[in-house]
Amino acid sequence: MQFRRIDQLPPYAFAEVDRIKLELRRAGEDVIDLGFGNPDVASPDIAVAKLQEAAAKPRNHRYSASRGIPRLRAAICDLYRRKFGVELDPETQAITTIGAKEGLAHLMWVLAAPGDTVVVPTPTYPIHRYAPILTGARVADFDVTADDPIGAIREAVEREQPRVLVLSYPHNPTTVAVEPGFFDDVVALARERELLVVHDFAYADLAFDGYEPPSILQVPGAADCCVELYTLTKSFSMAGWRVGFMLGNPDAVAALGRLKSYLDYGTFQPIQIAATVVMNEAPEYPSEVAELYRSRRDSLCNGLNRVGWAVPPPRGTMFVWAELPEPYRGMPSMEFALKLAREAKVAVSPGSGFGPGGDGHVRFALVENEHRIAQATRAIRRLLNE
Numbered sequence: 001m002q003f004r005r006i007d008q009l010p011p012y013a014f015a016e017v018d019r020i021k022l023e024l025r026r027a028g029e030d031v032i033d034l035g036f037g038n039p040d041v042a043s044p045d046i047a048v049a050k051l052q053e054a055a056a057k058p059r060n061h062r063y064s065a066s067r068g069i070p071r072l073r074a075a076i077c078d079l080y081r082r083k084f085g086v087e088l089d090p091e092t093q094a095i096t097t098i099g100a101k102e103g104l105a106h107l108m109w110v111l112a113a114p115g116d117t118v119v120v121p122t123p124t125y126p127i128h129r130y131a132p133i134l135t136g137a138r139v140a141d142f143d144v145t146a147d148d149p150i151g152a153i154r155e156a157v158e159r160e161q162p163r164v165l166v167l168s169y170p171h172n173p174t175t176v177a178v179e180p181g182f183f184d185d186v187v188a189l190a191r192e193r194e195l196l197v198v199h200d201f202a203y204a205d206l207a208f209d210g211y212e213p214p215s216i217l218q219v220p221g222a223a224d225c226c227v228e229l230y231t232l233t234k235s236f237s238m239a240g241w242r243v244g245f246m247l248g249n250p251d252a253v254a255a256l257g258r259l260k261s262y263l264d265y266g267t268f269q270p271i272q273i274a275a276t277v278v279m280n281e282a283p284e285y286p287s288e289v290a291e292l293y294r295s296r297r298d299s300l301c302n303g304l305n306r307v308g309w310a311v312p313p314p315r316g317t318m319f320v321w322a323e324l325p326e327p328y329r330g331m332p333s334m335e336f337a338l339k340l341a342r343e344a345k346v347a348v349s350p351g352s353g354f355g356p357g358g359d360g361h362v363r364f365a366l367v368e369n370e371h372r373i374a375q376a377t378r379a380i381r382r383l384l385n386e
């Protein structure tokens with residue numbers, strides 16, 4: 001049978017490295033896995049305790065509210081007020097999603113259709129490109145690593161006349177980060193061109209050395225033409241819990257809410273209760289998580305620099321985006337990633353998996369401890385010195 005839509009999804013680019021990793025592990029090799037960005041840090045104890053307590057109550061076993069229980073929506077609005085000085089109405093400007101990824105994918109269903117154009121960054125986290133493609137919309141790119149990012153976005157918007165613009169800073173995989181004034185220009189452009197901006201803010205809290213990633217909703221009036229996705233996945237290291245939010249433009253919030261009321265019955269209520277408590281009672285957790293990634297970033301970047309692979313330390317995210325080292329420049333990133341896996345026993349993601357412009361790089365995810373990261377850089381040194 002020919003299936004619809006999924007034919008447009010290319011084979012998963014990271015599967016090949018994963019396959020080699022499993023093969024090596026089966027053969028008894030110790031592979032250091034810096035490939036998949038799956039956080040290894042434990043979720044806050046308070047989340048686990050609250051989940052257990054809430055799960056013991058039968059009244060929490062029923063269908064929950066698909067747009068999120070009122071206290072959870074109030075908690076995310078309080079977090080935005082405290083952290084970003086942004087006022088949001090929990091009734092009309094906040095909806096719970098099953099992680100940022102689901103939120104983004106279903107949001108696209110209500111924003112785009114065949115005949116529409118969506119402008120997305122490239123290279124980028126795959127759902128930024130494939131959420132619009134799954135709606136049948138046309139996708140056009142802008143180079144997220146351009147020296148003049150707002151210029152690159154403006155040029156793509158003027159050329160493509162999109163209905164929707166997808167942005168995400170600090171950015172996965174390139175770690176590009178922006179200054180607060182950047183979003184003033186984006187919001188002005190969105191107003192001028194009458195488009196909706198979707199800002200995926202998955203790394204809102206993972207920033208280092210005093211850098212504070214701005215929220216697009218900090219721009220006065222941004223909620224007229226912008227929505228932002230925030231998630232507990234990285235900030236609170238709660239990846240498996242699947243708790244995210246879409247915030248901002250009330251029409252988009254209502255549209256997604258209407259769609260979701262047909263698609264799901266909401267996240268398991270004890271998870272929503274635990275998520276509420278975490279945001280209200282463990283507001284310091286994200287900075288502890290960020291500090292851990294910062295020290296891993298330093299271990300990896302210093303280690304790579306010492307072995308002659310110069311990589312700039314990122315200001316945010318949980319990744320290091322590295323141009324292939326000198327002797328391997330010009331090699332396809334997939335080939336280099338497979339070589340690293342086979343010969344150094346270090347798994348990374350090939351840049352080509354993130355779309356046009358990604359080749360020539362690999363992405364390290366900082367999801368192993370410093371001891372393991374040091375082990376990885378020693379193995380890479382042997383490979384580079386061969």
Ligand SMILES: Cc1ncc(COP(=O)(O)O)c(C=O)c1O
Binds near residue numbers: 099
């Ligand atoms: C840019 C970006 N957005 C969204 C996600 C997924 O977030 P969630 O777990 O909330 O679906 C990730 C995870 O790696 C990401 O890098």
